[in-house]
Amino acid sequence: MTPEDLQAVTLTLKLASITTLVLLCIATPLAWWLAHSRSWYKGLVAAMVALPLVLPPTVLGFYLLLLMGPQGMVGEITRALGIGALPFTFSGLVVGSVLFSLPFAVQPIQNAFEAMGKRPLEVAATLRATPWDRFISVALPLARPGFLTATILAFAHTVGEFGVVLMLGGSIPGETQVLSVAIYSHVEAMEYGEAHWLAGGMVLFSFLVLLGLYRVGGNWAKGAR
Amino acid sequence: MTWLRVHLKMQQGSFELDAQFSAPPVGVTALFGPSGSGKSTLLRCIAGLEQGHGWLRVNGVPWQDETTFMPVHKRPLGYVFQEASLFPHLSVRANLEYGYKRIAAAQRKVQPEQVIDWLGLSHLVDRHDATSLSGGERQRVAIGRALLVSPELLLMDEPLSALDTQSKQEILPYLERLHRELQIPMLYVSHDMGEVARLADHLVLLKNGKVIASGDVRETLSRLDLPTAHFDDAGAVIEAKVAQQDEKYHLTRLDFAGGELWVSRVEQPFGTTMRARVLARDVSIATQVPHGSSINNILNARIEEIRDEGVDKVLVRLRVGEAQQLLARITRRSRDHLGLVDGMYVCAQVKSVALMS
Numbered sequence: 001m002t003p004e005d006l007q008a009v010t011l012t013l014k015l016a017s018i019t020t021l022v023l024l025c026i027a028t029p030l031a032w033w034l035a036h037s038r039s040w041y042k043g044l045v046a047a048m049v050a051l052p053l054v055l056p057p058t059v060l061g062f063y064l065l066l067l068m069g070p071q072g073m074v075g076e077i078t079r080a081l082g083i084g085a086l087p088f089t090f091s092g093l094v095v096g097s098v099l100f101s102l103p104f105a106v107q108p109i110q111n112a113f114e115a116m117g118k119r120p121l122e123v124a125a126t127l128r129a130t131p132w133d134r135f136i137s138v139a140l141p142l143a144r145p146g147f148l149t150a151t152i153l154a155f156a157h158t159v160g161e162f163g164v165v166l167m168l169g170g171s172i173p174g175e176t177q178v179l180s181v182a183i184y185s186h187v188e189a190m191e192y193g194e195a196h197w198l199a200g201g202m203v204l205f206s207f208l209v210l211l212g213l214y215r216v217g218g219n220w221a222k223g224a225r
Numbered sequence: 226m227t228w229l230r231v232h233l234k235m236q237q238g239s240f241e242l243d244a245q246f247s248a249p250p251v252g253v254t255a256l257f258g259p260s261g262s263g264k265s266t267l268l269r270c271i272a273g274l275e276q277g278h279g280w281l282r283v284n285g286v287p288w289q290d291e292t293t294f295m296p297v298h299k300r301p302l303g304y305v306f307q308e309a310s311l312f313p314h315l316s317v318r319a320n321l322e323y324g325y326k327r328i329a330a331a332q333r334k335v336q337p338e339q340v341i342d343w344l345g346l347s348h349l350v351d352r353h354d355a356t357s358l359s360g361g362e363r364q365r366v367a368i369g370r371a372l373l374v375s376p377e378l379l380l381m382d383e384p385l386s387a388l389d390t391q392s393k394q395e396i397l398p399y400l401e402r403l404h405r406e407l408q409i410p411m412l413y414v415s416h417d418m419g420e421v422a423r424l425a426d427h428l429v430l431l432k433n434g435k436v437i438a439s440g441d442v443r444e445t446l447s448r449l450d451l452p453t454a455h456f457d458d459a460g461a462v463i464e465a466k467v468a469q470q471d472e473k474y475h476l477t478r479l480d481f482a483g484g485e486l487w488v489s490r491v492e493q494p495f496g497t498t499m500r501a502r503v504l505a506r507d508v509s510i511a512t513q514v515p516h517g518s519s520i521n522n523i524l525n526a527r528i529e530e531i532r533d534e535g536v537d538k539v540l541v542r543l544r545v546g547e548a549q550q551l552l553a554r555i556t557r558r559s560r561d562h563l564g565l566v567d568g569m570y571v572c573a574q575v576k577s578v579a580l581m582s
Contacts, residue, residue: 120312123304125273125274126274126297126298126303126304128327129323142314
């Protein structure tokens with residue numbers, strides 16, 4: 001493996017870790033709201049969250065590029081805040097990855113919140129727990145399998161993304177050149193040997209992740225009763 | 226003695242709850258009615274788990290009125306749900322102590338060890354997985370968990386209906402002890418006449434979301450104008466004290482104002498108050514003291530009211546002594562044959578007495 005490849009691996013892991021953390025922070029309240037809201041625009045929000053599931057990543061990347069570019073709405077805001085334009089930066093990749101993997105984080109958590117039903121929270125309320133206390137002491141522990149699934153899926157999905165990254169980040173080594181882009185570059189340059197190393201590693205990684213996921217899923221089913 | 230006063234309304238689809246009643250500060254008040262009568266909804270409104278309209282005062286404190294709605298976690302209540310609903314991620318002890326830990330030390334009137342001992346949970350308390358308990362054990366833990374918040378009012382939503390007969394028999398004595406020994410007023414939702422006769426002191430009868438009657442359980446269960454008197458297992462509740470033990474025939478005499486009842490031997494000290502239930506179908510009427518009868522319990526009674534029931538039966542409300550009432554279900558033919566009318570003095574023959582505590 002070349003030092004550049006190694007850099008791509010570290011960058012990918014860094015991107016996936018940060019994206020996952022950001023996602024958990026955003027997805028938890030969103031999933032809670034989606035699980036409990038009875039408002040008419042719940043369907044609208046749910047559809048928007050799920051959109052990255054069906055959109056080609058290039059479409060998402062394209063619009064993000066326009067939005068976050070110097071002339072885009074988001075771009076103007078970031079420039080006014082002194083952050084500068086986000087495309088072709090690591091921060092831009094994080095934003096893109098978060099949006100792209102949002103449904104993978106929201107849906108398992110939402111399912112877990114829905115599966116536990118209202119009853120445990122009602123019980124906690126009759127036992128003097130405040131709403132926040134109920135969330136921390138009952139909802140979070142009971143939704144743990146959902147969080148585990150969300151974490152694994154969000155991380156793995158970010159590691160595996162290509163289209164959004166390429167559109168939004170290009171291929172700047174150390175800044176935006178992640179694994180999938182590095183593989184693509186190797187193949188374009190006919191460096192099949194190097195591509196094999198990275199691609200094979202990805203296959204192994206993905207397999208292990210899924211293996212872990214199904215074991216969690218199995219325990220979940222057993223624990224649910 | 227209106228310690229608890231409720232007038233709550235709620236619309237749920239086509240169902241309308243509009244219930245008004247009051248309850249005394251002692252004993253068990255049963256909310257009784259067929260399924261769909263709104264009794265569980267009413268209980269949930271009282272707990273604050275549903276928000277209806279109207280008002281609710283407990284011990285002088287407004288839990289709900291036009292301007293206030295006290296959130297559930299601020300109401301000093303204990304709630305036992307139909308299913309035990311233990312927290313699956315907590316051990317049995319952590320379940321028991323969940324609410325206990327959340328109230329101020331000064332408010333704790335009972336300690337976990339007392340409740341554990343009292344509900345016979347000592348061998349279960351160290352289980353890590355609360356879901357591994359049997360149905361009856363789970364419900365006992367749920368009752369203990371509710372008691373450990375030292376509630377001013379204990380709400381029970383059909384706590385036995387999800388259990389099999391054996392588990393029910395396992396829990397009932399605990400509920401009776403709760404009733405006898407703890408000074409916590411209880412609202413007890415049930416659709417089981419046997420449970421109500423056994424546990425309740427006060428009865429609130431619901432039908433289609435409305436309260437159709439409310440009062441002392443002995444009075445209310447003997448009212449012929451209410452549907453409860455016409456159930457197949459309708460009957461009167463008698464509270465009587467252990468007065469004599471008959472060693473030879475292995476019987477016990479129970480005394481109540483207006484008479485006495487001989488029942489199968491009960492191993493209770495003299496003076497213990499027992500609750501007995503006499504079903505209307507187990508009472509027959511004679512105009513003279515019968516001779517040569519195998520029936521042990523023959524009470525002097527006065528006919529207070531007679532009401533037709535179905536095509537062939539009549540239900541007779543009898544007064545025994547000052548305060549006690551009995552129901553007798555007899556055929557219309559017997560009524561005419563014996564010429565039974567209101568105000569007549571008769572003998573009530575009690576074929577069987579079910580002791581309940």
